[in-house]
Structure formats: C-alpha cells, structure tokens
Amino acid sequence: MDFVLPPELEEYRRRVRDFVDAEILPVEADRANWDEHENIAEEPLATLRTKAKAAGLWTLQLPKEAGGQGLPFIGLAACYEEMNRSIFGPVCFNAAAPDDGNMRLLNQVGTEAQKRRWLDPIVSGQVRSAFAMTEPHPGGGSDPTMMRTRAERRDGRWVIHGHKWFITGAGVAQHFILLARTSDDPRKGLTAFLFDRDQPGWRIERRIPIMGPEEHGGHCELIFDGLEIADENVLMNVGDGLKATQIRLGPARLTHCMRWTGLAKRCLEIAGAYVKERRSFGMPLADHEGVQWMLGETAMQIEIARLLTMRAAAELDRGHFARKEVSMAKVQVADTLSRAADTAIQLCGARGYSRDTVLEWIYRYARQSRLVDGASEVHKMVLSRSYLTEGDGFWGWS
Structure with missing residues (x-):
C-alpha cells in the first residue's frame, strides 16, 4: 500500500500549486478582480485561463485526444486540491463544476458528432455548460424517479415541458444536458437530452438568490414550455437518462x-x-x-x-x-x-x-x-x- 504519488503526477501537483501561488492568489487578493456575485470577473479569468493553457495545465481530467492531459483520478485528487487553495482556482483550469462533470459524461458516452458539437467548445473554453436535473416539489431531487419534466414525441421531435431549479451555471451556460421523463418505466423512464441556450421554448425564470457566494452563472430556475429537441441530440439512448x-x-x-x-x-x-x-x-x-x-x-x-x-x-x-x-x-x-x-x-x-x-x-x-x-x-x-x-x-x- 503506497501513499506516494507517481513522479509524473507529483510533477503536475507541484506545477498546479506553483501556478496558484504565482498567478491566481495575487488576482484573488485584489477585490477589483471580483464580479458582483463574489466570483472572479470575466476579464481576469480569461487572462488566467490563457496562462493555464500555455502552462499545460488545462483540462487535466480528459484524455489527451479529447484536449486534456489524461490524468487518472488519483492525480486529479492531488491537483484539484491544490487548485482550490484559491477560491477562484478550479475555473481557471477548466476544472470547475458543472463543466467538469459534463465534459466527463459527454466524452464517455457521446457520439463523435455530439462530441464535436457539444463537448469540444466546453473543452476549448469557448462556452460553459449546465446539467438540468433538479426540480421543485413534488418533482425529482435526490430521488430522480420523481421527475415530472416530460419529453413527448411529436412530428419526429421531442417536445419538452417542465420546471427545473437550482441549476448551477445556467445563467452563463450555452450548452445544456437536460433530464426529462419519456415514459413511466421506473428504470428506463428518463432520457438525457442536449440543447443550446439559443433554442426557443424555454427560459430562465430567475437567478435564485442564495447565501452565496455564487458559481459563474448562479443557480437558476428554468421553465420549459415547448423546447424541441431532435433525435440526434438524445444522449445515449431513449430511456438511458438514469x-x-x-x-x-x-x-x-x-x-x-x-x-x-x-x-x-x-x-x-x-x-x-x-x-x-x-x-x-x-x-x-x-x-x-x-x-x-x-x-x-x-x-x-x-x-x-x-x-x-x-x-x-x-x-x-x-x-x-x-x-x-x-x-x-x-x-x-x-x-x-x-x-x-x-x-x-x-x-x-x-x-x-x-x-x-x-x-x-x-x-x-x-x-x-x-x-x-x-x-x-x-x-x-x-x-x-x-x-x-x-x-x-x-x-x-x-
């Protein structure tokens, strides 16, 4: 049983720590670099993201062929810990939620066409994303089987009606992964869909005020009143949402x-x-x-x-x-x-x-x-x- 990091992973850990010390903590210390939601403002964030890419510390969690560094989970554990010595750290390395989990899911289960359309822009830092699952009572929360947002088949497309809330990052997200009910089957009743911010048929009802501070894009309440999604934007298969x-x-x-x-x-x-x-x-x-x-x-x-x-x-x-x-x-x-x-x-x-x-x-x-x-x-x-x-x-x- 060995608790020592392999040399390559230790080198990544040290480089992340040095980057946080030299580049991010000084930015954090100047309140002029904070936005109105107590997170890092877009301009200094863009600068730090450019530097992280140049340093070879961008998107550590994805395979190299997907634009990442290919670190295993034990390497991520060491590096993410170092990143978040700053309150602004993870987002500078493209390692913040919800993008982190969304990229991992899309890379693991998306088709090649879906990866090009939905994943690559998140990996490059062009867009941010959100994962729309949680609903207000009596909908789904920790128990997704209670989900009430429905996707119905009409004229060869899926039409979404429903209500989500506390969707992290939705205020700035361009790409969304949405969970909706497509049948009443207890195991195969949910389906995952991909949609773009600019599509009609949905809206952000409000950015929910919280105790704070907030992630980029806040925690939003979403209303779906006829969003249409094509079959090509079903993630995995119909019924594989759970x-x-x-x-x-x-x-x-x-x-x-x-x-x-x-x-x-x-x-x-x-x-x-x-x-x-x-x-x-x-x-x-x-x-x-x-x-x-x-x-x-x-x-x-x-x-x-x-x-x-x-x-x-x-x-x-x-x-x-x-x-x-x-x-x-x-x-x-x-x-x-x-x-x-x-x-x-x-x-x-x-x-x-x-x-x-x-x-x-x-x-x-x-x-x-x-x-x-x-x-x-x-x-x-x-x-x-x-x-x-x-x-x-x-x-x-x-």
Missing part, C-alpha cells in the same frame, strides 16, 4: 471533495499564519493549549477527508463505481470544510469574520457542501445499505 445520471454524478461528487479539501486547507493556512504572529497574554496564540487543540483536531479531520477522497479516487481508477467510498468521502469532506472554516474564523477573531480574509467567503460557501450532489443524510443511507448488505466486509481492503 444511467447517464449515475455515470456523471459519482465522479462529480468526488471531484467536489477534491476541491473542497483544498478550501479546507486554505482555511487552516490563513489561521495558522495568524496565530503564529498574533500575541495574547504574553505569548503567541499558537502557544496556547486551547488553540493547539483546535488546530490539531481540524488538521486531523482534513487528513481523514483527504485519505477517504484518495481511496475513492483509487477505486474509480480501478474501474469500480466506488459508491460506498464516494459517499464516505462526500460526508466527511463536507463536514470538514464547514469545521475548518468555522475554526479558522474563531482563531482569527474579528479579522476572520471581516472581509480582510476570504474566510467568511469560504464559510458561506461551505454550507452548500452538505446539500449539493446528494444531502449528507442521503449518503449515510447509502452507507447503511452497504453495511447491511456486506456486514463485516464493509471494511475490506480490496
């Missing part, structure tokens, strides 16, 4: 974990530097036992989160679905990110609560981690089912 969702969401959940460990480490990085220089009662805060307990406990939880994430990444690289491993990582990392942000703010005092650091940004962002891509309680249900099925084998080494 399968497409499963293919996409497992790795996507884990890439969230990879990025969030980087944010958790950034919290401790800021707090650690502060407690070493800030003095109280005649000594640095770092010398107080209570402060040491807080730092040590959080550092340990981050390491547990990293190890669970890497274990799941290794299982994916072996060709397994890794549902149990991904769920464990998702719960642990989400909890750890919130704990790290809260601990760092507590240690930095009023400075941490202010906007003199990015800690308050991370604190607000972290709360969503226990909700997106399956609430923590849903993942615990997955783990319970696994344990009841496997018994003592739940803790096997292979």
